[in-house]
Amino acid sequence: MKNEFKNLMQRIYAKTKLVRGKESFFNDVNNSKIYLMLVPKHGNMGDQAIIYATIAFLKDYFSDYKVVIVNFSQTYKDFKRLKEKIKEDDIIFLPGGGNMGNLYPWEEFARRFIIENFLSNKIVSMPQTIDFRNTKSGRRELKKTMKVYNSHPNLTLIAREEKSYNLMKACFPQAKVLICPDIVFYLSSIFGKQRKKRSMIMSCIRSDKESISNDKVLLNLQKHFPDLLIDDTVVARNISNELREIEVNSKLNQFMRSKVVITDRMHGMVFCAITNTPCVVTKSLDHKILGTYQWIKNLDYICFVDKLDSDSTIKLIDGLSRRDISDKKLDVLQDHFKTLRKRIGL
Known part of the structure; x- marks a missing residue:
């Protein structure tokens, strides 16, 4: 355990060289750079896993570039200095997720601004x-977004599912539009090999404006499974660039210790997939789900x-908790990531 923690801290220290925020783009003098912008600090661990996976992907497939992290909060307040630092041959990457639209308008406003x-x-x-x-x-x-996106001469949009791909193709004819699985699947090569003792049933149900689940079902599950852990992929604290890997690892370890997870969170499902955890x-x-x-x-x-539904969900949980899960490789998804740089045109 001590060696495992030491190795983790060494990896985190190495990565913090890439993710120091202001120091990175104000002081760095290397030539070829990728600016990963709109990086969040909020406690949505799905979004934090996206950043973690994106950095890992860029490190593996864009090793000829220096990756510079720009936090969401720096988008406007440090705009003038960003304009001075970002050169024409630098590439800007924007995070993936589920916020291209009007459900989270501040996210879309910032993306349009960039x-x-x-x-x-x-x-x-x-x-x-x-x-x-x-x-x-x-x-x-949507009209505002179409006007801005279609006015950019060198914009690549990547959809993470087919419906979004078709919508992007229809709305943004001037952009290059690709399709690729959610970037968090890229972590399957790391977490799919790890094993933990599974000891609990966990629920990971939304309580925000995206939820359509019935609270009564959760109450019935609690009665049937008294040790049910009620959790979420959102934590009530900000996540710094330096601690992102620790926080994401901690959340994924929680999934790896679960016999079954019940969720209406997209990244709840993805976390289960990459950790070989049974899931309803x-x-x-x-x-998006x-x-x-x-x-x-x-x-x-x-x-x-x-x-x-209470009865059918209980039956599914009972069946899945007894299932012997062998290694389920997601190699076919990794193939999408292997070809992504070429498809982007870099």
Whole structure:
């Protein structure tokens, strides 16, 4: 255990050289750079896992570039200095996720701001779900986004599921549009090999505006499984660049210690897939869970249901908790990442 912790800290120290925020882009003098911008500090561990996986991917496949981290909070307040530091041959990467749309408008505003103000740079948006609501405000914001994105001469958008791919192709004809699984799947080569003693049933159910689950189901599950751990992929604290790896590892270890997870979180499902953890997953507000499930529907320990029902969910949990899970490799998904740099055109 001591050696394992020591090795982890050594890896974290090495990575913090890449992720020091302000110091990186104010003081760095290397030539070829990738600026990973809009990096969040909030406690959504799905989003933090996206950044963790993106940095790992860039380190593996773009080793000829220096990766510079720019926090979301620096987007506006340090804009003038960013404009001075970012050269025309530098590449800007924007994080993947599920915030391209009007559900989280501040995220979309910031993405438009960068795309609109860095017209001389190649910009790559990592695997995203697009979801503009069919409302007056949703249609209005989509028009604004279409105008900005289609005005950029060198923009690559990567969708993480088929519906988003088709929408991006239709809305952004001037951009290069690709499809690739959620970048967190890239971590399967690391966490799929690890083993922990599984000792609990865990629920990971949303309580925010994306939730469509029934609270009564969770109460019934608690009655049937008294030791049910009620958890979430969101923690009530900010996550610094230096501690991101520790925090993501801690959350994934929790999944690896679970016999079964019940979730309506997309990254709850992805965390289960990459850690070989049996899972009952249901949909949330938009199409991202069902779309992402299509990449892993061959995994017999990931069970998608249209709606959580107490009796059927209990039966599924009982069955999955007794299942002997052998190694389920996600090699076919890794193939998408291996070819991604070439498909981007770099």
